Amino acid sequence: MADYDVIICGAGSGGGFLAGEIAPFGSVLILDAGPHVKGAPNPGFGSPDRRKFATQINMGTYGPDGVNAINRGGAFFAYPLYTDDSNPASFAVLREARVVGGGSFVNVGAWLRPLAVDFVDFAKETGVVGWTKQDLEPHFQKAERILFVHRDHRDQWQRASVLYEKTALALGIPVFETASNRHRCIFCGHRVDAGMPCKYDALMSTAITQIPKALDNGAQLVDNATVVRVEISNNKATGVTYIKDGQTVTANARKLVVVSAGAIGTPLVLRNSGVHLINNNVGKFLRAHPGITMDAFIPGVQWNSDRGYQWNCHHYVMDDAGKPMDALVHASTAFPVTPWLAANVGTFGKPYKDLMRLYPFRIGVFVFHLKPGFTGKVMGSVEAPFVRYPILGPNGDVDPKMLRDLTASIRQVGRIFQEMGAIAVLPGPNVADQLLINDLALRLPIAGVFHDQGTCRAGADRKTSVVDSNCMSHDIANLMCCDASVIPKDISCNSNSMVMAVASKCSNFVITQILGRQLKEEEEPANV
Amino acid sequence: MFEKRNLRQAVEQLEKRLSRRTFLTTTIIGTGAAAVLDRFGERLFAATPDPFAVYSAIGNIIIPVDQDPGWKTFEPGISQFGLGVFVKQHLFTGDELAFQGTLGALIAMNEAPPLVNYGPRFLEMVEALQVQYFGDILSGQFEKDGVQDLIQLAAFLGLFSAKATFFSNFPNHLATPGAEFQVPRPSAVKTGWDIMGFKGPVGPDEEKALRARYFESPEIPGIDTRNPFL
Numbered sequence: 008m009a010d011y012d013v014i015i016c017g018a019g020s021g022g023g024f025l026a027g028e029i030a031p032f033g034s035v036l037i038l039d040a041g042p043h044v045k046g047a048p049n050p051g052f053g054s055p056d057r058r059k060f061a062t063q064i065n066m067g068t069y070g071p072d073g074v075n076a077i078n079r080g081g082a083f084f085a086y087p088l089y090t091d092d093s094n095p096a097s098f099a100v101l102r103e104a105r106v107v108g109g110g111s112f113v114n115v116g117a118w119l120r121p122l123a124v125d126f127v128d129f130a131k132e133t134g135v136v137g138w139t140k141q142d143l144e145p146h147f148q149k150a151e152r153i154l155f156v157h158r159d160h161r162d163q164w165q166r167a168s169v170l171y172e173k174t175a176l177a178l179g180i181p182v183f184e185t186a187s188n189r190h191r192c193i194f195c196g197h198r199v200d201a202g203m204p205c206k207y208d209a210l211m212s213t214a215i216t217q218i219p220k221a222l223d224n225g226a227q228l229v230d231n232a233t234v235v236r237v238e239i240s241n242n243k244a245t246g247v248t249y250i251k252d253g254q255t256v257t258a259n260a261r262k263l264v265v266v267s268a269g270a271i272g273t274p275l276v277l278r279n280s281g282v283h284l285i286n287n288n289v290g291k292f293l294r295a296h297p298g299i300t301m302d303a304f305i306p307g308v309q310w311n312s313d314r315g316y317q318w319n320c321h322h323y324v325m326d327d328a329g330k331p332m333d334a335l336v337h338a339s340t341a342f343p344v345t346p347w348l349a350a351n352v353g354t355f356g357k358p359y360k361d362l363m364r365l366y367p368f369r370i371g372v373f374v375f376h377l378k379p380g381f382t383g384k385v386m387g388s389v390e391a392p393f394v395r396y397p398i399l400g401p402n403g404d405v406d407p408k409m410l411r412d413l414t415a416s417i418r419q420v421g422r423i424f425q426e427m428g429a430i431a432v433l434p435g436p437n438v439a440d441q442l443l444i445n446d447l448a449l450r451l452p453i454a455g456v457f458h459d460q461g462t463c464r465a466g467a468d469r470k471t472s473v474v475d476s477n478c479m480s481h482d483i484a485n486l487m488c489c490d491a492s493v494i495p496k497d498i499s500c501n502s503n504s505m506v507m508a509v510a511s512k513c514s515n516f517v518i519t520q521i522l523g524r525q526l527k528e529e530e531e532p533a534n535v
Numbered sequence: 536m537f538e539k540r541n542l543r544q545a546v547e548q549l550e551k552r553l554s555r556r557t558f559l560t561t562t563i564i565g566t567g568a569a570a571v572l573d574r575f576g577e578r579l580f581a582a583t584p585d586p587f588a589v590y591s592a593i594g595n596i597i598i599p600v601d602q603d604p605g606w607k608t609f610e611p612g613i614s615q616f617g618l619g620v621f622v623k624q625h626l627f628t629g630d631e632l633a634f635q636g637t638l639g640a641l642i643a644m645n646e647a648p649p650l651v652n653y654g655p656r657f658l659e660m661v662e663a664l665q666v667q668y669f670g671d672i673l674s675g676q677f678e679k680d681g682v683q684d685l686i687q688l689a690a691f692l693g694l695f696s697a698k699a700t701f702f703s704n705f706p707n708h709l710a711t712p713g714a715e716f717q718v719p720r721p722s723a724v725k726t727g728w729d730i731m732g733f734k735g736p737v738g739p740d741e742e743k744a745l746r747a748r749y750f751e752s753p754e755i756p757g758i759d760t761r762n763p764f765l
Contacts, residue, residue, distance in 0.1 A: 051746060122764045157754035184759040193745035195737045323764065331764055355597040355673075355694060356666060364603070366731030499764075 011036040011227075012522060014247045014260040015267060016234045016276060018043075018218055019109015020506040021490035021513075022267030024150070027217025028514030030224035032524045036258055037221065038249055040268070041105030043230035048215040050155075051191030053207040061206030106204070107230055108214025109269065110491075111188075111503060116210050117318045117337065118156045118186040119500035120147060132496040133466025136476045137512070146511035147504060154188035154211040154507070159319060163194075167310040167370040168319035171338040174426045175322055179329075180419070182322045185337065188503070194317065232256075235389065237264050237280040237486060244486040263485050263521050267510075270459035270491040270502075274385040275392050277463065277473075277488075285482045288473045289463060293383030294497045295397055296335075296375040296458040297409055299447065301417060302362075303424035304431045309367040318373075323499075324416045333377040333408075334416040335499060338370070354433075362431070370424070374416045375457065378497045380408030385462050396456050410444050417443060458502050463492035477516045478509065489513045537586050537638040543572050549636025549688060568640070571685035578650055579643045579685075584658060586641040590614050592658055593641075593693035596669050598701050603730050606697065617700035622692055640689035643682070644672070651680035702727040 012033035015022045017040075026037050046054025053061070104113045126140040150156075161169075172182045192209040208215050222228060229251055238246040238257060244264040248257045266273045274283070274290035283289035320338050323331030354362065379397040387393035398406055421436020434443060466472025469481035478493050480486040489510055491502040498505050518524050547569045572579065591614040594606035606613060623634040645657040653671075654664060672690040677683040737745065758765075 051750065118758065120758055120765055124764070151757060155754075156758065157756050158759060160753045160755060163749065163752050181763075183762045184755075186758040190754075191746075191750060193737075193742065193749050195742070195745060355669070356599055357601065359698075360598065360601060360603065360605075360730070363727060363731045 008246075008257060008259055009036070010034075010259045010261055012261050013263045013265060013517065014038065014258055015265045015489075016237075016247055016249075017109065017266065017268035017272060017490065018107045018213065018228065019104065019267065019269060019490065020111040020213060020503050021109075021510045022265060023108060023111065023213025023221075024217045024507045024510035025265060025267065025489050025514050025517070026221035026226055027153075027213070028511065029517050029522065030221035030226040031527075032518050033262070033522045035221060035226040036247075036260075037218070037226055037228045038232045038234055038247065039105075039107045039109075039228070039230050040233055040272075041107060041109075041230065043107040043218075043228055044214070048208050048219055050208045050211070050215065051193065053205075057204075057208060058206040061204045106214075107218060107228070108212040111212035111507075112210070112214050113204055114210075114501065114503055115318060116187045116189045116192075116205075117321075117501060118151070118154070118188045118504055119321070119335075120504055121498040121500055122331075125496065125498045128496040129494075133464060133472045134468060135465045135472070135495050136467065138465070138476065138495065143508045143512065146508035149511050150504065150507035151186075151188075153216055155190040156186050156188050156211075158184045158186050159317065163317075164319045165310055165317050165339075166308065167305075168317065168338050170427055171370065171372075171423065172320045175423050178423060178426065180322055180325050180423070182320050182338075185318045185321045187318070233389065234266075234268065234276050235279060237266065237276065237282075237483075239280055239282075239483055239486075242285075242482065243484040244480075260485065263487060263517060265487045265489050265513075265517075266463075267488070267490040270462045270494075271385055271392065271394060272389075273488055273490055273492040274462045275387065275389045278385075278387070279389045282473075282480070282483060282486075286469060286473055286480075288469075288471065290385035291382070292461045292464055293385055293394070293397060293459060294379065294461040294494075295383065295456045296377055296501075297379065297396075297398055297413075297456050298373055298375045299413060300371055300373055301420050301424075302369055302371045302431075302433045303421075303427070303429035304362065304365045304368050305370060305424075305427055305429050306365065306368045307428070310370065324374075324412070324419050326415075331499075332412055332415060333499070334412050335375045335377055336416065336420055337373045337375075339373060362433075365431075370427070370429075372420055374413060374420065375501075376409050376412050376416075377499045378408075380406045398456060405444075410447055413447055414440060414443050417447075458491070458498075458500075460491040460494040460498065460502050461496070463488045464495045465493045466495055477520075478513050479516075487513065487517070537642065538635060539580060539639075541632070542580075542635070542639050543569050545632050545635035546572055546639055546685065547636070548630065548632040549640065568685040568688055571643070571682055572639075574681050575643075575650060579646050579682075580639070581646060582656070584642065584645055584656075586638040587614050587618060588658060589641040589645045589689070590618050590693060590697075592665065593669065593690070594697040594700075596662075596666055597694055597697045598727075604725050606701065609701075613700060617696045621696045621700050626692075626696070637689070637692055640685055640692070644686040644689040647677070647680075647682045647686050651677065651682055653677075653680075698727070 012035065013029060014036045015026050016038050018026065018037050022037065026035055029035060044057045044060040046056045104110050106112050123140055126138065129135050129138045175182045188211040189209050190211050193207060195207065232249045232251040235248045235250060237244050238248060244260060246257055246259040247264055248255060266276050268276050270293065277283060277289045318337040318339050322336050324334040324336060326332050381397040383397035384395045398409065417434055418436045421432045424432045463473035465474045465476055465478055467476065472481065474480055474488050474493055478487050478489055491506050493509060494502065494505060515526060518526055550568045591610065594614060594617065598605045600607050622637055623629060627633045648654045648656060648668065653668065654660060657665060657668060660668060669690060671677065672686055675683060677686060
């Protein structure tokens with residue numbers, strides 16, 4: 008039986024980042040449920056295998072028989088539409104990205120920080136310490152150096168984004184440039200327009216940055232390995248049992264087991280391991296961001312969206328008092344998934360075909376609802392997960408806060424579109440509230456629920472949390488969680504930056520407190 | 536092949552499947568597709584037409600032929616692909632029972648109009664009336680007739696899957712195994728992607744051109760610190 012200092016279950020944003028930081032200080036085994044596509048990182052070009060892999064994905068489908076895709080390829084992962092037979096509470100579920108690099112490998116690449124109020128809420132919610140904005144700032148900056156976080160030069164902005172920003176500012180709505188973790192992006196449209204991973208290595212995922220660093224420092228990676236459970240003896244994590252190629256394998260962890268399988272996967276692994284019987288907060292407090300798209304058609308100018316899809320700028324929906332509401336708007340242009348899925352749910356016949364022909368004149372936005380009124384829950388097991396998303400209440404009622412906030416978003420964004428000269432806005436901002444709510448109820452499950460978080464949250468008290476402020480289990484020694492599951496309270500952005508900042512914070516703890524080593528001087532960014 | 540056996544169970548499974556993805560049946564419109572079966576019984580399936588013919592007619596309504604190709608232009612084959620591959624495999628991950636419920640809902644959508652005094656069967660309507668009927672289903676006009684919950688499943692699935700199938704570049708929709716550049720074969724007939732002007736995958740020459748255009752573009756390090764809410 009193999010022994011390691013640390014075993015990391017899940018090589019996504021959290022586990023992948025952590026692995027890169029701690030591998031120089033101890034022996035590390037990395038397990039991931041998805042494939043590892045090998046090849047030296049080469050931003051802007053990609054490795055031969057990764058280029059092939061990125062075009063062979065089963066787009067957004069994953070089924071038990073493995074043959075159920077519109078764009079059938081040799082590999083699959085669950086993004087963005089997850090039609091999991093074992094998940095009866097799911098609809099368009101973004102549950103996990105089963106690939107080395109995880110969510111960081113398949114997300115859009117928009118790099119947003121949480122708002123100041125989010126950090127304040129962490130402490131209020133669970134009493135967590137060491138999670139203030141000041142505490143985490145160095146960790147955000149470190150991740151941003153490693154991932155080449157930057158904003159695009161204005162000359163490369165899409166024209167529609169420029170006009171959207173100008174119009175919104177004129178209406179008194181503050182708009183901000185959206186940073187991204189891309190490097191040498193050629194704006195091919197492949198990543199999001201076609202729903203595939205980046206085949207050029209331009210998306211700075213942990214698969215391109217931290218995991219190669221970990222492997223260079225001697226870490227071992229086992230891909231396509233399903234973690235069955237954490238082995239626990241006398242309330243102490245001692246190893247991990249996983250299935251690889253049909254064989255059940257147990258590896259020993261001398262010092263630490265890290266579960267970083269995502270906000271859905273991590274509580275499932277802990278449930279399989281029996282931790283939920285000791286701490287009933289495992290899987291509770293699921294928070295997420297329901298998302299919708301809006302489209303507008305503004306004839307006269309064909310936007311330069313012929314290839315690249317970009318989120319150049321974003322803003323918060325503002326209330327009458329000039330305060331940001333719980334809704335985040337990303338302006339964009341190209342997003343061809345929407346014409347057949349989300350944008351025109353009730354449109355058919357000639358009006359629908361006319362919209363297709365108007366497509367070059369289309370601008371779109373993606374709206375995320377940031378703080379739903381309901382809390383979801385992860386139940387079941389690794390083999391049979393069951394997730395209740397924070398859209399529906401216990402009685403099947405739709406979250407009224409979500410509908411209210413998104414209705415306000417549609418009104419405000421619609422006004423911006425109309426000021427820009429739109430001849431059509433979908434959904435229409437001037438329709439009656441009830442019609443708009445019905446329309447939203449149609450769109451939400453199709454557009455999706457994103458940014459799962461909070462299911463094994465960090466806090467000072469085990470009565471209200473699963474892990475402590477260092478992300479170590481309250482109840483099981485040598486067990487850490489390191490992913491979006493530990494976020495104590497909703498954050499007002501996607502979870503990528505937050506997860507990596509947490510992973511950086513965790514890595515300091517692991518190196519100094521678990522492995523008993525000294526932190527090195529700040530290292531140069533990964534050599535990519 | 537549509538089988539009437541276990542139809543109630545099949546429709547219940549369809550409702551369950553759809554409610555997971557759309558929550559339409561549990562929240563907005565209410566449960567009751569299976570209850571429609573109890574209310575109307577065999578009359579909803581009296582003529583038992585080919586459910587693929589009903590789906591084909593729905594496709595014609597959703598994507599009519601005009602100056603650009605439509606659903607009819609791709610027949611035969613696109614209806615089988617839309618139902619069998621998109622609905623059964625893609626939406627329902629191969630669930631045969633839910634698929635049988637879908638076929639039953641399609642048949643019910645055809646049979647319902649004379650039962651509720653709306654008009655002739657769907658397949659026997661003139662096209663303009665078919666369009667009106669389809670729109671009336673989507674806007675919930677058959678609640679009072681007690682048949683809405685079942686036929687809306689057919690209409691919604693038809694709307695969703697016909698659009699998706701039309702945009703799947705049928706029949707040239709499969710990735711080329713092992714190919715580094717996924718430059719698809721030219722479509723014999725324009726699909727949704729062609730109509731909206733989507734260029735398709737980038738080829739080797741365009742890659743070089745895009746690198747020349749973007750590699751020299753300056754990147755502005757870091758996030759936008761002007762955001763006062765951060």
